[in-house]
Amino acid sequence: MTAPTDPADLTKFADPLRIPPTLRPGPELTVRLTSAEVQLHSELPPTPMWTYEGSFPGPTVEVRRGQRLRVAWENGITTPYPAQVGRLPAITAPPAENVPGIDPALLDPKAAALPAWAVTHLHGAVTGAGHDGWTDNAILAGESQLSEYPNDQPATALWYHDHAMGITRLNVNAGLAGLYLVRDEEEDGLGLPSDEFEVPLVLCDRNLATAPDGTPTGQLLFKTVGPLPFAGRYTLVNGGIWPHHDVRQRWYRFRLLNTSSSRAYRLHLVDETGQRVPDAAWQIGTDSGLLGAPTPLSPQGLTLSPAERADLLVDFRALGGRTLRLVNSAPQPYDGQPIGDTDPVGVPNPANRLPDPEVLEFRVAPDAEPDPDPFTLPAVLAQSYQRLSHQTLPEHNHRVLMLGRSPAGVFQLWEMAEVPDSEVPPAGTVRDGYVQVQQGTGPVRTYRRLSADFNDTLNWRVRQDSWEQWTIINLSIALHPVHIHLIRFQALTRAACDVSAFQQAEGGTTIGKPVTWDAETPIVPADQGWKDVIKIWPGELVRVAGQFTGATGRFMYHCHILDHEDDGMMRPFTVAPGAVMDVTGMGGMGPM
Template sequence: MTDLTKFADPLPVPPLLRPGPELTVRLVPAEVRLHSELPPTPLWTYEGSFPGPTIEVRRGRRLRVAWENQLTTPYPAQVGNLPTIDSPPAENSPGIDAAFLNPKAAVLPGWAVTHLHGAVTGGGHDGWTDNAVPAGEAQLSEYPNDQAATALWYHDHAMGITRLNVNAGLAGLYLVRDEEEDQLGLPADEFEVPLVLCDRNLATAADGSLTGQLLFKTVGPLPFSGRYTLVNGRIWPYQQVRARWYRYRVLNASSSRAYRLHLVDENGTRVPDAVWQIGTDSGLLGAPTPLSAQGLNLSPAERADLLIDFRALKGRRLRLVNSAPQPYDGQPIGDADPVGVPDPEHRLSDPEVIEFRVSPDQEPEPFTLPAQLAASYHRLTHDALPEHTHRVVALGRNAAGVFQLWELAEVPDADVPPAGTLQDGLIQIQQGTGPVRTYRRVAADFEDTLNFRVRRDSWEQWTFVNLSVALHPVHLHLIRFQALTRAACDVSSVKDGGTPIGSPVTWDAESPILPSDQGWKDVIKVSPGELVRVAGQFTGATGRFMYHCHILDHEDDGMMRPFTVTPGAVLDLTGDGMPGMPGMPGM
């Protein structure tokens, strides 16, 4: 029996830590009941909690954390895969044939390194992927917290096994507070609730019953997707709420699953005018924006700061449901489409996420939705950017079918081969009737030559062109940025890792950037056949950092590249690094 009763258990809330200047957080094995109908599940956790404790800090108050590794138990999940399949299922089924179990995973040590995702901190404290520590050692990190109020999160980032360590339970929220946020009088205390979303799969016994043990199973080349949706570590929970405003700090902590969330009533009808978004990954928006009929799109690692007004919904039962199919290409649902359409074949069998049970009693409401949020927020545009560097990255796939980040360098016109030439790693891109620009791939694997040496405090624009068949949420460590451009591309000419000379990837009209996606970000989703430009300032720290796809299976397979941030005087003296490209219309 693999069915579990939906909305049987109350929503748990992770412990809250408000530390002084120093904090020790232990990575420890624990057994946690993910559903009242399951046996306890072995996990690897921060401080015995799944998710880990929510750490709350004030802006500008430096925090030193000792991430102390006490993971002495064997890896707590079964790991396996199935052969390549022709048609991907919406989600993994529970259980796995013993013949497909991976015995190497069963003996994995507790080797971990914690990355504070979205933090402005030096490269030595960022959780470099190779700097994982074994049991008995501690990772020492320092976080200045000199950044605007936002919801960051911490998670494991160990080289090659990030997906497994995070799946085992190593993730938690980290909230930064500041005076600008304080002045808004947003719902707080019991009315501010974290919602850490993730999916998991479960192993079965010989009789087919669920054992409670986690199962990390991939289907052929597809990344992990589990049948069971967890919120704050509980499968399909409910929350008893009062008829007033609530603030929800929503995080997609899944390995690969995207969410397209809608609030619906008992009949599955969308509830309008109740949900407002007030923030994105890296801070508050300038003004509240209502949740559109297209729902809230969250790719892995993205966050959203939401307000839900339950005042007019007294005595009702409401649900958050996920209408994103699996796999998901990032396309929005139409305003008139019912939930779950337009891809019914890949619709989740269990789209439910959480149920809200609203009290029937009316009560005084001290909060009023403000017309303005962060006065410090400003919308970036390319033309208004300070002097800046351009970089171009293609999201491609090699001959073996492995997704990669292809760093591109422009080829002078005199060096472009004759028309019709097809070379691996040679790509042409054209906007409308503008000039055709030719690029050569200069890096694809994590260990390839370091190319991106960024000048500290400089502004840069990065262009991502998705030449692959999958959505990729790209995360840049250290900085926050904004999306400047989205555009659909014709990538039909791409073959064998390049484009024939004279047959470029083309794009023309820009797609609208939704108000809910115009805020400060540290993850940007790039759909198949899409070009996205982002801009940000590399300030606040120096060192060696990473950028990567935040589908953890892709990251572990090598879809990750390093970059460095260095004082300008050092770069000027040494003449080191690959310069960025000058401003290019359309790029």
Template sequence: MRDDDARHETGGLTPFRDPLRIPPVLRPGRGGRGEDITVELEARSVRLHSQMPPSLTWTYDGHFPGPTIEVRRGQRVRVSWANRIEGPYPLAAGTAPLTVDGEPSTAQPGRGPDFIETKEVADLPAWSVTHLHGAVTGGGNDGWTENAVGVGDAQLSEYPNDQRSAMLWYHDHALNITRWNVLAGLVGVYLVRDEEEQALRLPSGEYEIPLVLTDRNFETDADGRPTGEVLHKVPRLSDPDPESGEPVVTIPFSGPYTLVNGVVWPHLEVEPRWYRFRLLNAANARVFDLALVDEDGELVQGVVHQIGSDGGLLPAPVPVDFDEGLPRLTIAPAERMDLLVDFGALRGRRLRLVNAPADAERPGDPARNVPFPQVMEFRVDRRPVRDRFVLPPVISSSFRRLTHDVPHRHRLVVLTPPGTVGGAGHPEIWEMVEVPEDSVTLGSDGVIQLTDAEGTTRTYRRVARTFDDTLAIRIAEGDHEQWSFLNLGGPTHPMHIHLTAFQLLGREPYLTEGFSPELGGTTSPVAFDASPGAGIPLAPNEQGWKDVVTVPAGQMVNVLGPYEGAQGRFMYHCHLLEHEDMGMMRPFAVLPREVMVFDHHSPDGGHGEH
């Protein structure tokens, strides 16, 4: 295919033209001592593709993504996140119709017809707070969403790093505007190392590479070529409100261009040997369904193995054997995957990582639309090399599976469908507390009945639904808790809990027809689906430590984890950033056990220890 033809078919840019950029590595401290470091937030012009003008980007230390910060377990690090951003806001935001001539307009390059710009976004200040996602650190260091700082100020955070080896990441978390600040470029990788990881002798140095996935949309010129101006274009689901002029928006951002480490569709020269890739989905909302294909588009089998997830190493390698009839390697926003790839038998080949949803027609989830499936290309050298690495059968010998035998408390969190009464068109997080049936009016707003797998029906009352509602969840430090996320309808929500890493206990199917969005409650119990074939087994790669879990409609997902190592006020939320900004975020607090004795007003929904 000629270069001009390739550009026409891929939105004006040639795929795999530019090399992958690898962020610099920042290792604070020497000799095991912690050290104060400063990371500056700066505005820079960054070229995201060589055929496109530079894009105004917000960066950490001048890099997008920011430098990879690497620490050792137990090494205490203090970071000054210094806001030095100057100049205008780096993107244009607005809405467009969900479809134009039958095509999803918001996933196509440029503003397109009927684009309505949100002018107030251009007036936003550089107001930012950095959250170290996955960190076990005190609430005052966690990047509380309202504690953002302006230009000339600095956020001071301390990270004990007393946690297992894992890939964390840092990103903006400013209240109401996280979706735009992250899209502006404020993301970076943070690696914690420990002795267990070191003993595995995994590929390292130039053979260990972070792959940070993001997606973007760009304004186009009169010839349809991208100009480099970043657009936050989201679907408009209704006409603008006649009073406020603002449309109701519930579907998150999804851009047509995929970037890896800040480059649109890059390539990477690799040797025919094992590599370790630290994969992060840092997109606002895009779920990537990844597959590895060869020059002819055929799936490549047997070379990819997952050895870790969000919270650290898996107990054993999980082979990723792509197959036409099976789901791809699916990674939702904020999830991480630790991958080993063996290029040893692929000398001289060109392999492509593509975003190829096995279920692109999934209803209710337009973010799945993929106009351009390209992600990146691997170019394997022809020259043989000597590689001594052998994939070990055991990855984490320290891993222990959590079970119901661990004393813990239960909490129910309901995720409501868009359009539920009182939600202003947006999905919400409802925290529920069990109550006697005769203490509430059935069929009323905020009252839900639930029939579980044992046939027991319980009645729940809503105690919180918005970010500013009462603090309803208080936890004694050191306790384990089971949180059950029940999605009553709408899109899949990747739910993230700050502070803790948890394990999935199970995914349960539920029949949700008994919930009435118009009433905001159940007219008949939401019931466990016991029909043949309805069971949902856990995937092998989600049976390790996690801090993000996907919750599809009609599922109750049960997670169990410890709340230890830090105290203070934290958050949990949907990691579709538009949902987070639109209200799908709630606080919780972890207190010393001795303080909990005097907690006399806690509508926290705890059902006792089990």
């Protein structure tokens, strides 16, 4: 353990890892949103929170594939918003938003008046739009949100969280998140570690208010600075700050989920000396299901941006009596720059919002012999898994999305349409919303922005059961993990772009000087599986493809950095039966 050195420090690895309660419901379930006091660390006073069923994270809901479930999300919260909300006037070095406490004069007085206005979204679920948790359809205390989930999708780890318009980051920060597991026969047949050997690891970061003497009061503090999104000092796993977990000498399955507002994690398993532990961890699944085959954890670590999940197996059989740590090496904000395979990890980096890289400690039992363990790592996981490529895709439509930034510095989602050559502005000019792109020595294509704000005109109407490929280009300076509701998809292409031609102040590129890219970047194994969130690094092009099947209605896609989402980085799309679209003439796609 690391002893605290100042009033805001807490003893690391002092408390055991908590496991959220599990609910295995019948056809109907009631989940109550309620206030609770949660002990985040044994050295802290209890923390007031908003929770599902009094638990933080909420209970893990577990269902079988095809088991239709009706959930009544009952809002029973009557207490004031439980966190302080404030903003620092300027960026400081080292970044002061990581420091617990804030000058009371910098608190937002309006935050204390926030009601418990909430709507629950089952992230990754294939469900009708009326049950998806539309962001404006939040409910107040005393009301219920009724949702129906068919659960007709492959085994995976979904999660549920608040999605209220404009305050998602605050409601999730207050505690409204939980895990939701779908099981199926394909997963059953693998004999994966289960029961006590299957462990959820729900990660997030938080900050805390302090008393006049500098000691944390236990109250949550959502503190930001300038344009930077929230970054908290303390790392929590399953609702506890820097816990430890006792394990035996055998295989374990860990279901990882990043519920942070903005913090990305690059996770490594290290030993007592801080050296990376090789050949012990294997990834077997991504956001939306199992991979085709296990892939060893890279020396580069496992990167999870907000809302991403990973299904990991760890073999502790040869590690008896050892103390291992899960550590984070990602600075905040993280731009995807790699780390050397032999570079030190688990090193404090306070100048880049990583003062405490520790996440979790594993204490392996010192038994003379490993446990009898019937599990053997299979060579094949999901027989149903098939890697997509543009060449093997069924007939599909194309859309172009650009991740832009307004002259005022607000991140936006730009839906684009290709401009005919006859309508291209004159060479050498810059037109707001016009962006040119070019791959290698190929043709220059000119695109015009159709929308940027959530309330702009609805443009994207999707034919039910159709396949689509979305080309997403990040023109901005920040990572954006893009989440598309309703569907799962695969990444087909990654490429580093030269976006220097984009003029943020003018909102476009100089005509004749396009955004360019050449060779594709290899897609790492962790991003080759089925996803519902995809990381788009600054200056990167990513193509994703998926089928819009299983439901109809109006859905959303958005950046899952919740600060960006709440600032308007979210857009609607609709899915309708093909016959309806044919009669009404809805639709409209373009090539890319």
